[in-house]
Amino acid sequence: MNVFIKKKHFLWQKIIIGATVLVVGVGLLNLFGNQIKNYFYEAAAPLSKMVWSVGDITHIFLASFLQTKSLREENSNLQKENQQLLAQVSSLQETVKEHQALQEVTLNTKGDNFTLLVAGTIRLDAVNDNILINKGSDDGITENMPVISTQKVVYGKISKVYKNFSEVTLISNSHSVVDVKIQQGDPLQNPIYGAVKGQGNLSIYLDLVSPDAKINQGDTLITSGLEGIFPKDLLVGKVINTNKNDLVPFQTASIQPFLNINAIDNVFVVTNYKKEK
């Protein structure tokens, strides 16, 4: 009997000691969390980058099984060209609306106002739809800076900054909301506004669109700049299909995002964007 009580007593002692060690340990880890993660990322960065590149090569290798090399290259080139054209179209339509006479001149200069910082991608956190990039506070990065691609595709915003690294919350993160407008054929029409929300697994959807607004399959979504984090006219995605329901106050739509995890070896951080007042 005494032995049993003694054993039980020791068990509780062990549990209490274990729980205390755990709480203190986790507390300390969080106290120095940023430094610990920064040191770890710094130490693991060369290996991470190498593994990331190998993954990229493997993706290309696997893709070549599904289609011939020439087709893949052609497809990749067409995709790039398409995105560039879409970026140009979005700039053009905005210019037409605001300065009808100067559309040709201002077309390619709008983007030049950005100060861009190139950064390499190191890893993806699939659970939270975050990526880690190899530039941090030492490089002048601060929270909420927009992150885009060369084709003006919006990827996300800086959510956490370490000394030499930063975390980018992708627009597919389930807590991400980006104000967008739907680009229509006629630039003189009133724009349709909505919000693109992330739903994890690198996918997004369109929400908060007025039920009277007419959205078509294939319509392109661009940032409206209303939330003040992303500059306007960045490419977001394309409408796949719309869901209109009389029971809900807004219509939604499935979106094919332009962000492509296999094409983000390098991203650009917009370091000088401030919303115009």
Place this chain on the structure above:
Amino acid sequence: MWLKLLIVTTVFFLLGLFQSSFLPHVSIMGIIPNLVFILFFVLVFFEKSTAYHEGIFYTVIAGLVTDIFSSSYFGPGILSLLVTYSAMKILFYLLEERRGKYLFFYFLIVFLVSFILYEILFSLFVIIPHGTFTLRQNIIVEESFNMAIALLVFYFYPGKNPTQLTLFK
């Protein structure tokens, strides 16, 4: 013993790195298998029923790796895996008799319960600062995908049990 723990720790870190840097490129429908959890589960599943210290060590290391490679604060990985570990031990105790007879189904059920529990706990801990809970898309496909990989590991795990490669005893 120490060498084994060192090797397991290294493997956990390498799997975490592989999972976050390589697998995103070859993911299907954006789903990336949770290799760290699968290794943790298999190690705990095949550990001796009295080897609690080893099990807790694996749990803490797997949790630490999860937290380091995650964009959240430190804690969700360690805490959710510790709770999952305790739940697994309770399940082992409750289903002890079934283990010998139906190892395959036993593994399947315990894995499914543990993984779902872990996913819910981890998501809950991670969203505490945000205050809203949103379930990821393709969650069922994700569970199935992870289970398929866990079953592969189950079959190829260095045999501690001769019935491992059979569906029934």
